[in-house]
Amino acid sequence: MEMSAEGFAEAHSSGITPAAEPAPAAEAAGAATAAEPVAVVIPPASLSPSRASDFMQCPLLYRFRVIDRLPEKPSEAATRGTLVHAVLERLFDAPAVERTAPRAKSLVPGQWDRLRETRPEVVELFADDPEGERLARWLSEAERLVERWFALEDPTRLEPAERELFVEAELDSGLRLRGIIDRVDVAPTGEVRIVDYKTGKAPRPEYAEGALFQMKFYALVVWRLKNVVPRRLQLVYLGSGDVLTYDPVLGDLERVERKLLALWEAIGLATRTGDWRPRPSKLCGWCDHQAHCPEFGGTPPPYPLPVGAAEPGSA
Numbered sequence: 261m262e263m264s265a266e267g268f269a270e271a272h273s274s275g276i277t278p279a280a281e282p283a284p285a286a287e288a289a290g291a292a293t294a295a296e297p298v299a300v301v302i303p304p305a306s307l308s309p310s311r312a313s314d315f316m317q318c319p320l321l322y323r324f325r326v327i328d329r330l331p332e333k334p335s336e337a338a339t340r341g342t343l344v345h346a347v348l349e350r351l352f353d354a355p356a357v358e359r360t361a362p363r364a365k366s367l368v369p370g371q372w373d374r375l376r377e378t379r380p381e382v383v384e385l386f387a388d389d390p391e392g393e394r395l396a397r398w399l400s401e402a403e404r405l406v407e408r409w410f411a412l413e414d415p416t417r418l419e420p421a422e423r424e425l426f427v428e429a430e431l432d433s434g435l436r437l438r439g440i441i442d443r444v445d446v447a448p449t450g451e452v453r454i455v456d457y458k459t460g461k462a463p464r465p466e467y468a469e470g471a472l473f474q475m476k477f478y479a480l481v482v483w484r485l486k487n488v489v490p491r492r493l494q495l496v497y498l499g500s501g502d503v504l505t506y507d508p509v510l511g512d513l514e515r516v517e518r519k520l521l522a523l524w525e526a527i528g529l530a531t532r533t534g535d536w537r538p539r540p541s542k543l544c545g546w547c548d549h550q551a552h553c554p555e556f557g558g559t560p561p562p563y564p565l566p567v568g569a570a571e572p573g574s575a
């Protein structure tokens with residue numbers, strides 16, 4: 261079912277308090293802050309959609325990212341995604357009538373400069389490109405993705421209540437859920453729409469449920485924070501020009517909560533025992549940690565937490 265953007269066009273505060281975005285390492289650990297020494301290893305204390313997906317994909321991958329915090333190389337695709345997200349967010353700084361495709365594309369170079377300043381490691385991506393040809397192609401692909409957005413949504417008719425909103429909620433069990441929502445629209449009637457931009461292509465219908473997991477996760481957090489079930493979850497796929505929508509009901513959120521609690525129990529067990537199993541799949545091709553993975557002849561680093569003592573949520 262599709263809903264027009266107009267119902268969400270008015271500016272309304274969602275009432276959800278924006279918070280400072282955590283540093284990536286802190287987000288992975290779920291509790292550390294940028295000021296803490298990198299060497300401090302703590303058990304996981306909260307769950308984000310990305311890390312929950314990591315554990316479902318491969319428990320060992322979760323360990324490498326959250327417990328060991330092994331470094332990962334930036335990728336062109338992920339960095340382009342970050343760049344495009346920044347452009348779409350910044351465009352809403354302009355008055356509605358000025359939110360045009362040319363204006364959005366003109367933001368790309370400046371946001372790329374900003375990204376290089378805040379995350380200098382992305383410069384490595386084009387270290388072997390002295391003539392700048394590959395960088396130029398990469399930037400024009402980012403512009404193409406930005407331009408495609410205008411065929412899917414009309415930003416002149418939207419006034420987001422929130423952009424890049426960091427949300428965190430604690431369930432009755434004590435599990436803390438956190439994440440960053442790309443955009444929250446609130447209609448004059450109070451209905452909430454959660455929007456996420458994807459720079460990849462829409463999944464085939466049989467994989468749509470996996471794509472919606474992240475959105476239901478956010479819906480659960482919003483429900484817990486505001487006692488409001490979001491009216492609509494909307495995934496905007498800039499890579500293929502598709503919009504996937506889902507209107508959740510309370511039962512969906514209760515189901516995802518049960519799923520997350522079961523996941524958290526499994527993460528707790530692995531944390532306490534140090535038993536993080538690899539789960540090979542075709543996604544291993546994108547994993548940065550094959551050199552440490554037994555499935556590829558590697559050896560994980562020594563487990564940095566005391567086995568039998570660490571309790572998730574104790575940090």
Ligand code: SF4
Nearest residue numbers: 318538540544547553
């Ligand atoms: S290579 Fe595959 S099995 Fe090994 S840690 Fe990465 S995702 Fe898991």
